[in-house]
Amino acid sequence: xxxxxxxxxxxxxxxxxxxxxxxxxxxxxxxxxxxxxxxxxxxxxxxxxxxxxxxxxxxxxxxxxxxxxxxxxxxxxxxxxxxxxxxxxxxxxxxxxxxxxxxxxxxxxxxxxxxxxxxxxxxxxxxxxxxxxxxxxxxxxxxxxxxxxxxxxxxxxxxxxxxxxxxxxxxxxxxxxxxxxxxxxxxxxxxxxxx
Amino acid sequence: xxxxxxxxxxxxxxxxxxxxxxxxxxxxxxxxxxxxxxxxxxxxxxxxxxxxxxxxxxxxxxxxxxxxxxxxxxxxxxxxxxxxxxxxxxxxxxxxxxxxxxxxxxxxxxxxxxxxxxxxxxxxxxxxxxxxxxxxxxxxxxxxxxxxxxxxxxxxxxxxxxxxxxxxxxxxxxxxxxxxxxxxxxxxxxxxxxxxxxxxxxxxxxxxxxxxxxxxxxxxxxxxxxxxxxxxxxxxxxxxxxxxxxxxxxxxxxxxxxxxxxxxxxxxxxxxxxxxxxxxxxxxxxxxxxxx
Numbered sequence: 070x071x072x073x074x075x076x077x078x079x080x081x082x083x084x085x086x087x088x089x090x091x092x093x094x095x096x097x098x099x100x101x102x103x104x105x106x107x108x109x110x111x112x113x114x115x116x117x118x119x120x121x122x123x124x125x126x127x128x129x130x131x132x133x134x135x136x137x138x139x140x141x142x143x144x145x146x147x148x149x150x151x152x153x154x155x156x157x158x159x160x161x162x163x164x165x166x167x168x169x170x171x172x173x174x175x176x177x178x179x180x181x182x183x184x185x186x187x188x189x190x191x192x193x194x195x196x197x198x199x200x201x202x203x204x205x206x207x208x209x210x211x212x213x214x215x216x217x218x219x220x221x222x223x224x225x226x227x228x229x230x231x232x233x234x235x236x237x238x239x240x241x242x243x244x245x246x247x248x249x250x251x252x253x254x255x256x257x258x259x260x261x262x263x264x
Numbered sequence: 265x266x267x268x269x270x271x272x273x274x275x276x277x278x279x280x281x282x283x284x285x286x287x288x289x290x291x292x293x294x295x296x297x298x299x300x301x302x303x304x305x306x307x308x309x310x311x312x313x314x315x316x317x318x319x320x321x322x323x324x325x326x327x328x329x330x331x332x333x334x335x336x337x338x339x340x341x342x343x344x345x346x347x348x349x350x351x352x353x354x355x356x357x358x359x360x361x362x363x364x365x366x367x368x369x370x371x372x373x374x375x376x377x378x379x380x381x382x383x384x385x386x387x388x389x390x391x392x393x394x395x396x397x398x399x400x401x402x403x404x405x406x407x408x409x410x411x412x413x414x415x416x417x418x419x420x421x422x423x424x425x426x427x428x429x430x431x432x433x434x435x436x437x438x439x440x441x442x443x444x445x446x447x448x449x450x451x452x453x454x455x456x457x458x459x460x461x462x463x464x465x466x467x468x469x470x471x472x473x474x475x476x477x478x479x480x481x482x483x484x485x486x487x488x489x490x491x492x493x494x495x496x497x498x499x500x501x502x503x504x505x506x507x508x509x510x511x512x513x514x515x516x517x518x519x520x521x522x523x524x525x526x527x528x529x530x531x532x533x534x535x536x537x538x539x540x541x542x543x544x545x546x547x548x549x550x551x552x553x554x555x556x
Binding site: 146174237 | 266269270272273277279280282283284299301304305335339340361362386516521
């Protein structure tokens, strides 16, 4: 199975490492045409303003198109901001693939960045989560399931084929969330095969 | 339980900046230009290195009022420079809640012998290095990110290239050495043994390594990326050029698409005047910043 990682900027290497440990063929995606032949896509952490500016050749537009057709996508931190329908204090959003609103840097500046154990629904009740100047989910629409909360704030959610997290599972050695996403991709492949 | 200021959180922020460009800014307006151009972070300082070089005098941490304006102006991380060994400037920057502190040779050193004990801070540090020994000593002091020193404020990339090549060569040596030779290698390089072990475990430097010091053009940035650095610092190169907005954007594009000469060529067109450079031979030895 091939899963892409948007490789414009950010923690690309870390996601590819985990994918390879899971026996998945991870591919760097910089251009729209590199999206074909993939079973899923990860949008990594990084700086969302830079990633969106630099996504040449309409990669993000193509990602939006795929998302609406049920293609599995996982966004961590900046990746979550790119996928959200709404960004607080900002008029436009980017891909708009999941009906949530997010607030940038909601966990504060870097001195407030932290690690904690999270209970992630359907994945683990002890997931080591690394939050770095993290965005939080401030509103969830119908059809969105909140998978994890930290001190009352939603920090992980799923709507159908789209999975988002405020934190960075790729900075730990714990592969359970990636495994969960690979499972989403497998399910989608099966569905496609039947159709 | 919530743990702040862990090493994973500190080095993690640097990991998120990989493949990006960090730009020196002295005002909030410049910070906004940098953010709009696609910078992943800005570096706040009193004067850019080229001005420090030209004007002389003691170069210090920037005015806290200025730093606050910059913090308020952009949503990307804000870094700020402290003098080497000046742990109180670092405490002040931490109190201002900057996102990263650069203990920098660009400013006038405050301690002739010692660097800051960076483990005592919750805010992460980036430090300059010319070779692997220097990088490893800074990491052992708690730095969570490294950059080559190059020769700041010159617009001349030659020293950044020298430092990046040397560091890569020394990393290759560490990775290929038989275990029994590692200790004497540590001694020769002046590198703490434990950090060399960490390099062997990871197969690379255990923290992110950016290129800095003399990068002035999109091609300079792309070359440093091809030499294997994780990202780019641009000091005087942007705001000492004829068209800062355009050049900032071009350097960012070239850093992202560093393996595509076609893109580097197209973004390099019509950028206006680059900063006036200085040949390294013309700099008197006591004015070299990299030896600090």
